[in-house]
Amino acid sequence: MGLFKKKQSRKPREPKKPAAEEAAGVADEVFTEQYREELRAMGREHFKKILSDSSSDLKRDVDVILEQLTGTLRRHMASQLDLAITRVNNDISNQLKEQMIEYNRVSSEAQELVIQSLSRNAQVVHEKYQQMSSNLQQVVANQEVMMVGVFQDNQSRVAAVQSEQDKALEQLKSSIAEAKRQSDEAVQQLKHNAEEQSRMLNEIYQQTSGSASQMKQSQAEAIESLQKTVSSLQEQHGRLQQMIDESITKQKTMATELINEHMARIIEHYLIGALGERSDLTKDLPNILEKMQEHKQAMMDDMTL
Amino acid sequence: MSQNDTPYILPPSLATQRDLRRLINEVEHIDNALVSSGIQQRTGHQSDDGIVMSNQLGDFMAANKLEFGDSHSRTELIASLRRLKDTAPVVHVTFAASAGHEELAKLVDWVRQSVHPQAVLAIGLQPELIGGAYIRTTNHVFDLSVRAELAGGRHIIVEELEALSGAA
Numbered sequence: 001m002g003l004f005k006k007k008q009s010r011k012p013r014e015p016k017k018p019a020a021e022e023a024a025g026v027a028d029e030v031f032t033e034q035y036r037e038e039l040r041a042m043g044r045e046h047f048k049k050i051l052s053d054s055s056s057d058l059k060r061d062v063d064v065i066l067e068q069l070t071g072t073l074r075r076h077m078a079s080q081l082d083l084a085i086t087r088v089n090n091d092i093s094n095q096l097k098e099q100m101i102e103y104n105r106v107s108s109e110a111q112e113l114v115i116q117s118l119s120r121n122a123q124v125v126h127e128k129y130q131q132m133s134s135n136l137q138q139v140v141a142n143q144e145v146m147m148v149g150v151f152q153d154n155q156s157r158v159a160a161v162q163s164e165q166d167k168a169l170e171q172l173k174s175s176i177a178e179a180k181r182q183s184d185e186a187v188q189q190l191k192h193n194a195e196e197q198s199r200m201l202n203e204i205y206q207q208t209s210g211s212a213s214q215m216k217q218s219q220a221e222a223i224e225s226l227q228k229t230v231s232s233l234q235e236q237h238g239r240l241q242q243m244i245d246e247s248i249t250k251q252k253t254m255a256t257e258l259i260n261e262h263m264a265r266i267i268e269h270y271l272i273g274a275l276g277e278r279s280d281l282t283k284d285l286p287n288i289l290e291k292m293q294e295h296k297q298a299m300m301d302d303m304t305l
Numbered sequence: 306m307s308q309n310d311t312p313y314i315l316p317p318s319l320a321t322q323r324d325l326r327r328l329i330n331e332v333e334h335i336d337n338a339l340v341s342s343g344i345q346q347r348t349g350h351q352s353d354d355g356i357v358m359s360n361q362l363g364d365f366m367a368a369n370k371l372e373f374g375d376s377h378s379r380t381e382l383i384a385s386l387r388r389l390k391d392t393a394p395v396v397h398v399t400f401a402a403s404a405g406h407e408e409l410a411k412l413v414d415w416v417r418q419s420v421h422p423q424a425v426l427a428i429g430l431q432p433e434l435i436g437g438a439y440i441r442t443t444n445h446v447f448d449l450s451v452r453a454e455l456a457g458g459r460h461i462i463v464e465e466l467e468a469l470s471g472a473a
Contacts, residue, residue, distance in 0.1 A: 256470060263466060264459035271455060275435050281400055281408050288438045289415050291449040295440075296419050302442040303394040303421040 110223050114216040121215075125208050129201055136194055143190055147183045154179055312423060313389060316364035317410035321426045322395060324361055329386045331362050336379040343376075394421050397441040399429035401450065 154176055292299070319328060335356055356373070358366070366372070373379060396416055404412075409426065416424045431439065434450035441447075 256466075259466070261463075264462045267462060268452070268455045268459070272433055272435055272452065275451075281402050281404050284401075284436050285408050285411060288449060289412070291437070292415070292440065292447070293419070295447050298445055299396070299416075299420045299440075299442055299447075302445050303424065 106223070110220060114212075114219055117215060117219070118212045121208055121212055125205055129205075132197060132201060136197060140190055140194075143186060147186065150179060150183070313365070313385070314368040315413075315417065315423055315425070316361070316368045317414045318361045318364045318406075319425075320409045320413040321428060322390070322393075325386070325390050325393065325425055327359075328361055328365060329383065329390060331359060332379070332383055332386060335362075335373060336376070336383060339373065339379070340376060389423065394424045394443070395427050396420070396424055397427045397429065399431050399434065399439040399441075401430075401432050401434040401436050401438075403430060404428055 154172070157172060157175075315325075319325060335358070338356060371382065398412065409428070413424070413426055416426070429439075434452050435455075436451035437449045437453075439446075439448055439450050
């Protein structure tokens with residue numbers, strides 16, 4: 001009876017709905033408008049977050065790429081600049097080398113010339129020195145020969161007057177002494193002269209060497225002035241050439257202009273001379289009337305004034 | 306309307322100023338002849354010659370429907386023609402070759418239809434024009450000659466020469 005009571009206390013069963021309808025009803029009860037709105041808000045927030053994260057990532061990537069590009073560009077520009085500087089340096093060094101080679105060549109040529117001139121001068125001086133020394137030797141030899149002759153003369157006198165007395169001997173001795181003294185003086189004089197001449201020769205040599213250095217300097221100056229003259233001549237030549245070219249061009253232009261200006265008149269005169277008497281008014285009249293038609297209004301205005 | 310104010314119709318045969326002067330002379334001659342003939346008739350003499358009109362006068366009289374009436378009308382006609390000769394606009398036309406009657410008639414017909422009905426021509430000859438015409442009105446000049454066209458085309462020669470020199 002208790003079971004039956006329990007059964008009786010139950011509410012009357014409602015008819016069973018299908019499962020889909022039931023699920024739909026549950027869904028409707030759960031997914032109300034407010035809930036949906038909240039879901040939408042959550043979705044929007046989530047998408048905003050995703051978008052902001054994506055944009056920040058993108059921005060970061062773009063910054064990184066820009067930095068890389070900037071670095072690459074800088075490196076490329078630096079390499080290009082280095083290449084250009086290297087090229088310019090090479091050009092300048094090549095030009096300097098060429099200039100130095102030229103300078104060395106010119107200076108070596110100038111030095112050779114100076115050396116040649118110095119050697120010629122030295123040779124001349126040496127020849128003069130030799131000549132003077134040979135002259136001096138000859139003079140000394142002559143003096144010696146003379147002195148020997150004098151001495152021999154004195155000896156012969158002594159031998160000739162040996163028989164004479166002591167006075168003659170003393171006189172002879174004194175004359176010998178005197179001659180000796182004179183010879184000594186002459187030798188000294190000769191030595192002095194030789195020294196003097198050697199000193200003079202040294203002075204001459206020094207002067208010559210000094211003049212050689214002066215000559216070298218003057219030759220360098222002469223070479224420099226010649227180079228300047230050559231460069232100025234070359235410049236003048238270039239200017240003259242330019243002037244000649246310009247005058248030729250101008251004359252050509254003038255001739256062309258004259259021809260252009262007068263050719264039309266020449267042809268016109270030719271046509272007038274050739275066709276001047278061949279005009280046929282019968283054939284020309286329609287053309288004339290046609291042209292007059294174009295100026296008809298101007299003629300009418302002129303006639304009515 | 307009196308004959309003084311009548312704008313006369315000039316026939317194509319009356320093209321130039323010279324034609325107009327000739328016309329006036331002819332009318333005067335006829336007037337004199339008619340007056341002499343009248344006097345002779347009154348005095349019992351017969352006149353010797355009849356009136357002979359030129360084609361130009363005949364065309365003019367026919368175009369304007371005129372007759373040689375009494376002396377007064379003839380006098381007025383002569384006066385009108387003289388006034389016309391003094392006031393008619395003149396178009397000076399110079400050709401490269403001599404103009405025949407037909408050409409002049411066509412030209413003056415065009416001028417009278419297009420420009421002024423009583424215009425007359427003054428014809429000149431200048432072979433240097435080569436062709437065409439050189440027209441001069443009171444205040445204007447119209448150079449329609451071949452010479453002017455050649456002068457206007459000079460730049461073509463200059464351009465051709467420049468092109469040749471550039472190509473060279």
